[in-house]
Amino acid sequence: MKTNRIAPKILLLSGLTLLTTAALLSAEMSPETEECLMCHEMATPGIVGDWQRSRHARFSPMEAMGKDPLERRISAGTVPENMASSTIGCYECHGLNTGDHADAFEHFGYTINLVVSPKDCATCHPDEQHEYNESKKAHAIANLRDNPVYHALETEVIGMKVIDESGVQSLPPSAHTAGESCYACHGTVLTVDGLKTIDTDFGEIEIPNIANWPNQGVGRINPDGSRGACTACHPRHGFSIEVARKPYTCAQCHVEPDVPAWDVWKESKHGNILLSETSHYNWDAVPWKAGEDFNAPSCSVCHNALVTDPSGDEVIANRTHDFGSRLWLRIFGLVTSHPQPAHGLTTTLLNDDGQPMPVTFTGVHAKTGLISPDEMDKRQAMMSAVCRACHSTDWVNGHFEQFDLAVAEIDEMVIKTNGLMQQAWDLGLADPANPFDESLEHQWVKQWLINANAARYASAMNGQDFAAFKYGWWGLSQTVVKFHEQVSKVVQEKE
Amino acid sequence: MKTNRIAPKILLLSGLTLLTTAALLSAEMSPETEECLMCHEMATPGIVGDWQRSRHARFSPMEAMGKDPLERRISAGTVPENMASSTIGCYECHGLNTGDHADAFEHFGYTINLVVSPKDCATCHPDEQHEYNESKKAHAIANLRDNPVYHALETEVIGMKVIDESGVQSLPPSAHTAGESCYACHGTVLTVDGLKTIDTDFGEIEIPNIANWPNQGVGRINPDGSRGACTACHPRHGFSIEVARKPYTCAQCHVEPDVPAWDVWKESKHGNILLSETSHYNWDAVPWKAGEDFNAPSCSVCHNALVTDPSGDEVIANRTHDFGSRLWLRIFGLVTSHPQPAHGLTTTLLNDDGQPMPVTFTGVHAKTGLISPDEMDKRQAMMSAVCRACHSTDWVNGHFEQFDLAVAEIDEMVIKTNGLMQQAWDLGLADPANPFDESLEHQWVKQWLINANAARYASAMNGQDFAAFKYGWWGLSQTVVKFHEQVSKVVQEKE
Amino acid sequence: MKTNRIAPKILLLSGLTLLTTAALLSAEMSPETEECLMCHEMATPGIVGDWQRSRHARFSPMEAMGKDPLERRISAGTVPENMASSTIGCYECHGLNTGDHADAFEHFGYTINLVVSPKDCATCHPDEQHEYNESKKAHAIANLRDNPVYHALETEVIGMKVIDESGVQSLPPSAHTAGESCYACHGTVLTVDGLKTIDTDFGEIEIPNIANWPNQGVGRINPDGSRGACTACHPRHGFSIEVARKPYTCAQCHVEPDVPAWDVWKESKHGNILLSETSHYNWDAVPWKAGEDFNAPSCSVCHNALVTDPSGDEVIANRTHDFGSRLWLRIFGLVTSHPQPAHGLTTTLLNDDGQPMPVTFTGVHAKTGLISPDEMDKRQAMMSAVCRACHSTDWVNGHFEQFDLAVAEIDEMVIKTNGLMQQAWDLGLADPANPFDESLEHQWVKQWLINANAARYASAMNGQDFAAFKYGWWGLSQTVVKFHEQVSKVVQEKE
Incomplete structure (x- = not known):
């Protein structure tokens, strides 16, 4: 085994950033990992190469x-003694906490887990896991599946259709279609049902039989009961901070038409500059120095990275792995914008109409469960500090004033549409028993989920072209007009 | 202050192109700028770092x-003596022409302007500003706001809706929604209303109170009365030619669905090659040498850059900042294609139906205000010369022949739809009093603004996939069929 | 002529990978090519520069x-003696097989062909041409134009519309609109009609008069009768393997809404990693070593490249230029998924309803002409071997199980919609004489061509976000509901 000596060659050949020789000569891999690699260098050379770099x-x-x-990339004060001085290889991660893992199994003499979970990563990265664990991302399954309103919409979107005399019914979504659509991002529940035998290049082996696997969704429920998948953003087995900081990572899920963060950013001046200058940036530096390591921000700069001034001494924003914790207003409208939920688990929200939602269809915010005005101010101040690394106070204030006013108008357009939808339900044009299963209701969902979100994201992240003809304002206006035409036609016919 | 000595370190650390040591040791910053940086290195380190590079x-x-x-990047023959031998820092730009600026104010002992305008940049870059100043971009506000036809469409798109007994009315667009949609690209009117006090990290300061700020739209009206924003393409404070030449800059505004230049280019062979080879190109060279500094063209190569042969001696195309000046046919159809307007300000156009538009709805070109056939030929020759840097004469001719024939058919599809719209108005299916405020009219707008533009751009820039199922021909065909079904249903009912 | 000596300078200036000096000093260009360059360095400097690198x-x-x-990039065992020891320049390619070329012509003392064809490239690259020649790509024209079903759809999409008393008729597509939409990708038929005189910078010259040129479509019929255009992926005149391997090449044609391979990949973890790390990869290496030259795959890795283990000794997948030959299930649904056609020419397929299609509208696979279950297994094993370079056997199996189940449900949604379409035809809501020319039929086409394809591609390539609200499942569900509402309204009116 000469992996450590091979590494520099690979690095040079691949044109990767040159590392200090000192670093390369220091820690050694553990004997267990060395043994893993004896087979896996042949079995899965790609991930071994990824790990070696x-x-x-x-x-x-x-x-x-x-x-x-x-400069630390590790938040633990101490780590288990047997892990402290070797590099972190196969066994160090897959061999952790096997007693807690329903997917622990015997593999060529070692007990290992098939799935490495955030709780395992917390051995060295506890702060990151604690922050993440309370975030909306960590609760992404329950927030969708266990909220009867959103789950009804999910069922309408991905449930197999049955057509009978009473009309079109949506069956409960199948596990595979759910995993190949909504829950690919939200995460699946990994359940272990004993062992199974599989054929490999090394013969038959026994491994845990895990349902809904593979999956890398942000809210995955792991075989040790923990929530999340670090690999959603730090993909296997490089766990690269560069990849996590690049906007393509967030763009796996945060894309149009419903969550057009990537699309709007790409059309913004931030996207313009970063995509033009990306090869000049230092994507690997910790801390990440504004104006020195990067100019224009990727998602990570504003939403979670530890950002300092160019000297690296003055902290502009602390690192967080609760990706919503710098946000005050939630512009992903359900159905209008509203203060961010106070907790990552949002199923406990209750609006004035008795729905488990942050606002009523008429735009009234839930009385509890949303962050306070003070907390909103605190978070906006935190985000503004990041903006001010490059923008004057006046510029930042001006941006947020325009944003507030624009969002208020977008919310107003949604509320008007909700009024028309209510009128349509009252007139019998659609049946509110299931608010999502008729064509008119599909138009209404598009209004708040797609048109309004597009316009709000466009203003928030300065990709305003997106708010004109691409989903945003033209969609909002056309929908109001069309809804009114459909409703008023029935009103006229009744008169 | 050791900014000049810090610069090289930053450059090396950031992996930026190495500069000649000679250059780095030459000019010094002015004492005024040195004083600006004493605070702004702390207040806005990001833009200081950007400027330092x-x-x-x-x-x-x-x-x-x-x-x-x-090789010159500066078109002035002389510059004010006090600016000639220092580098161009904060004060050199923000301290210019303060007598003309409504946003001039006292700032820690200096009179400076908050907004730097193209007229200020013209101190060193006069040719660029003169060219730009007569372009459609420089008149982007008036061309939309002051044209009653387009303004009526704008109002329908972004005006807040009021629903009453007479139907849905669009209020005049609010300044903030306008600035967060159409006018983010077109530009806002910056008006100064005295001073205001703001809280900053350095305490309270007084600054000009500017409405509709921040904005970087191409037609912005500045506090000195000038038009445009150089930073729309050369973003603050690097003013980088690399960024301006990258396609991501144009893609802030020239994107689908209405102006799909970026989208079509990205799918073209030009986009394919450039995006694949971008790291091999020299994005900073002046002049820009075809076949040496770049292979496939970004927007800038064809539309505005100074392009030479590989030796750098033979000019293929001269630099221009009137971005339409190499174009003969305007394929952004209003409502069909037509010769480019002769002047950047298009509100004075008048078609045969008395509308301030370049064509009638039946496709007849305005008699005046459009460039002549001779001028069209001259411009096509200019563009063809750029094409011929890489393509044979026959290839280029063949391309433009296919393009002409394809565009003629696309225009014909629009004219047929216009005929159906007219029939719908005549039959009372819609009310032509406002030609943009009913659902049927929205379909008609989509036909010429989105479907037809997509197909024309796809042919012009060889991203023809875009012309098949994505907005282009399928959209054109479906709309004609659907329109005819709607109209003929009413005709049948009347019979 | 000092081209070889100029080359290194260009390479250094352009930041291209440094080449060994030895290589640069070896082979010389032929005297014929030297003579070509005497004019073409001035006439078309861009392509000369491209070739020089x-x-x-x-x-x-x-x-x-x-x-x-x-390590070989050339599959010929021997090449013509006169070509063997010079570099491959203008004359070596354009002077080949002139006796077979209808576009051969006299050009300043040499007989050359205007169009270089795959048959010409086969002089040095015979295996590549043989593989390609039997692929679906090579038959892309006939597969569309000569299949009466698909050609009827094509005519509806791009045929000029005539409106008369009987309704809207689509004329046969014009050559130019065809070439500027469908056949830009599928390829045009290049037909030579004598010579023509053109004006060039070097005066008037005579060249072949070729219709439907320029074109780089994958199924182009060349003036020597051969099929295809190598330059569709290896663009002129660099013929770069780097460009062909980059995903932007495939993204010229394989994009949403009908073939959303690029769009889905871009949102996948593969796209995320590759786009984040692209500058670290070795895009030019042959063989292409998984885990060493690249981590995450571009299109080429999975579909055609010669891929080895990191050592370069162990072949994981052999090179192929039949891009469908590693695929078993065809997820580009016509109208549902089905086993890959056994031959590249698909016009001979015949389903149980007598249509030249791989499946009936009710989802029954054609009895002949599709690959066998054994061949399907063999191909899936081939692809799985590529996956296993980075993924465990269990992971790969799990992915394909999820995929199979998801695709089965998507097909079921299409079949249900086909049933509703049939009901609409039976009820007289639409006329099946032409199944593509009415609005209701357009909705049906969108269901299988766009919504279902999106969902299938999203599952196949793990860009599942695309299967939720962007065309995929929400589109599938909305269409079933809307179709049912339209059909049941007529049923109710009849009752």
Whole structure:
């Protein structure tokens, strides 16, 4: 095994950033990992190569913990003694907490887990896991599946249709279609049902029989009961901070038509500059120094990275893995904008109409469960500090004033449409028993889920072209007009 | 202050193109700028870093004017003496022409302008500003707002809706929604209303109170009365030619569904090659040498850059900042294609039906105000010369022949739809008093603004896939069929 | 002529990968090519520069044939003696097989062909041409034009509309609109009609008069009767393997809404990683070593490249230029998914309803002409081997199980819609004489061509977000509901 000596060659050939020789000569891999690699260098050479270029393959936790506080990529104060001075290889991650894992199994003499969970990663990265664990992302399954309103919409979208005399019915979504659409991003529930035998290049082996696997959704429920998948953003087995910071990571899920963050950012001046200058940026630096390592922000700069001034000494924003924690207003309208939920688990919200939602269809915010005006101010101040790394106070204030006024108008357009929908229900044009299963209701859903979101995201992230003819305002206006024509035609016929 | 000495370190760390040491040791920043930076290195470190890596921070106008004509990035013959030999820093730009600026104010002992305008940039870049100033871009506000036809459409798109007994009415667009949609690209009117006090990290300060700010739209009306924003394409504070030449800059505004230039180019062979080879190109060279600095063209190569042969001696196309000046046919159909307007301000156009438009709804070109056939030929020859840097004469001719024939058919499809719209108005299916406020009229607008534009752009820029099922021909055909079904149903009912 | 000596300078200036000096000093260009360049360095400097940086300009076939088998980029065992030891320049390609070329002509003393065809490229690359020649791509014209069902749809999409008393009729598509939409990708038929005189910078010259030119479609019929255009993916005149391997190449044609391969990949974890790490990959290596030269796959890795393990010794997948040959299930539904056609020419397929299609509208697969279950298994094993370079056997199996189940449900949704369409035809809501020319039929086409394809591609390539609200499942569900509402309204009116 000469992996550590092979690594530099790979790095040079691949044109990767040159590393200090000192670092490369330090920590060694564990004997267990060495044994893993004896087969896996042949069985899965791609992920072995990916790992060999990673920091995990080059540094020990001890070395990582020895860095200056702002340069640390590891939040643990101590790590288990047997892991401290070797590099972090196959066995160090897959061999953790096997007692808690329903997917633990015997594999060529070792007990390992098939799935590495955030709780396992927390061995070295506890702060990251704690922050993440309380976020909306970590509760992404329950927030959709266990909310009867959203689940009814989900069922209408992906449930197999049955056509009978009473009309079109949607069956409960099948696990595979759910996993190949909504829950690919939201996450699946990994359940283990004993062992199964599979054929591999090394013969038959026994492995855990896991349902709804593979999946990398942000709210995945793991075989140890933990929530989330670090690999949703730090993909296997490089766990690269560069990849996580690049906008393409967020663009796996946060894309048009319903959550057009990527699309709007791409059309913004931030996207314009970053995409033009990306090869000049230092994507790997910790801390991430505004104006020195990067100019224009990717998603990560504004929403979660540890950002400092160019010297690296002055913190502009602290690192967080609760990706909503710098946000005050939730512009993903359900159905209008509203203060961010106070907790990541949103099923407990209750609006004045008794629905488990943050607002009523007439735009009234829920009395509890949303963050307070003070907390909103605090968070806006936090985000503004990031903006001010490059923009004057006046510029930042001006942006948020325009944003507030524009969002108020967009919400007003949604509320008007909700009024027309209510009129249509009252007139019998549609049946509110299921508010999502008729064509007129589909138009209404498009209004708040797609048209309004597009316009709000466009203003929030300065990709305003998106708010004109692409889903945004033209969609909002056309829908109001068309709804009114459909409703008033029936009113006239009745008169 | 050691900014000039810091710069090289930043450059090396960021992986930016290495600069000649000679250049770095030459011009110094002015004492005024040095004083600005004393606070702004802390207040807005991001833009300071951006500026430090810019040419403005490294060269004086004197040095820039000393270059060979084709290598010059500065068109002034002389510059004010007090600016000639220092680098171009904060004060050199923000301190210009303060007597003309309604946004001039006292700021820690200096009179400066909050907004730097194209007229200010013209101190060193007069040719660029003169060219730009007569372009359609510079008149982008008036061309939309002051044209009653387009303004009626704008009002329908972004005006808040009021629903009463007479139907749905659109209120005049609010300033904030206008600025967060159409006028984000077209530009806002910056009006100054005295001073206001704001809280900053350095305490309370007084600054001009500017409405509709921030904005970087191409037709912005500045507090000195000038038109445009150089930063729309050369973003603050790097003013990078690399960024302006990258297609992401144009893609802030020239995107689907209405102006799908980016989308079509991305699917073209030009886009394919450039996006694949982008890291091999020299994006900063002046002049820009075809076949040497780049292979496939970005927007800038065809529409505005100074392009030479590989030796750098033979000019293929001269630089222009009137981005329409190499174009003969306007394929952004209003409502069909037509010769380019002769002037950037298009509100004075008058078609045979008395509308301020370049064509009638039946496709008849306005008698005046459009460029002549001779001028069209001259411009096509100019563009063809750029094409011929890489393509044979026959290839280029063949392309433009296919394009002409395809566009003629697309226009014909629009004219047929216009005929059906007229029939619908005559039959009372819609009310032509406002030609844009009913659902049937929305379909008609989509036909010429989105479907037809998509197909024309796809042919012009060889991203023809876009013309099949994505908005283009399928949209054109479906709309004609659907329109005819709607109209003929009424005709049958009347019979 | 000092092209070879100029080349290194260009390479350094352009930041291209440095080449070994040895290579640059070896083969020389032929005297004929030297003479070509005397004019073309001035006439078309861009393509000359592109060629100068290419391998064609730097190596002779003799050198290329001397490489180790896996490193060879040339499949010929021998090449014509007169070509063997010079570099491959203008004359070497344009002067080939002139006796077979209807576009051969006299050009300044040489007989050359205007169009270089795959048959010409086969002089050095015979395996590539043979593989390609039997692929669906090579038959892309006939597969569309000569299939009466698909041609009827094509006519509805791009045929000029005539409106008369009987309704809207689509004329046969014009050659130019066909070439500027469907056949830009599928390819045009290049027909030569004598010579024509054109004006060039070097005066009047005579060249072949070729209709439907320029075109780079994958199924182009060339003036020598051969099929295809190598330049569709290896664009002129660099013929770069880097460009062909980049996803932007495939994205010229394989894009939403009908074939959303690029769009889905871009949103997948593969796209996320590759787009984030692209500058670290070695895009030019042959063989292409998984885990060493690249991590995440571009289109080429899975569908056609020679891929080995990191050592370069162990072949994971052999190179193929029949891009469908690693595929078992055809998810481009016509109208449902089905086993891949056994031959590239698909016009001979015949379903149980007598249509030249792989499946009936009720989803029954054609009895002949599709690959067998054994062949399907063999191909899936081939693709799985590529997946297993980075993924465990269990992961790969799990992915394909989810995919199979998801596709079955998507097909079921299409079949249900086909049933509703049939009901609409039976009820007289639409006339099945032409199944594509009414609005209701347009909705039906969208269901199988756009909504269902989106959902299938999203599952196949793990860009599942695309299957939720962007065309996929929401589109499928809405269409079933809307179709049922339209049909049941008529049923109720009749009762």
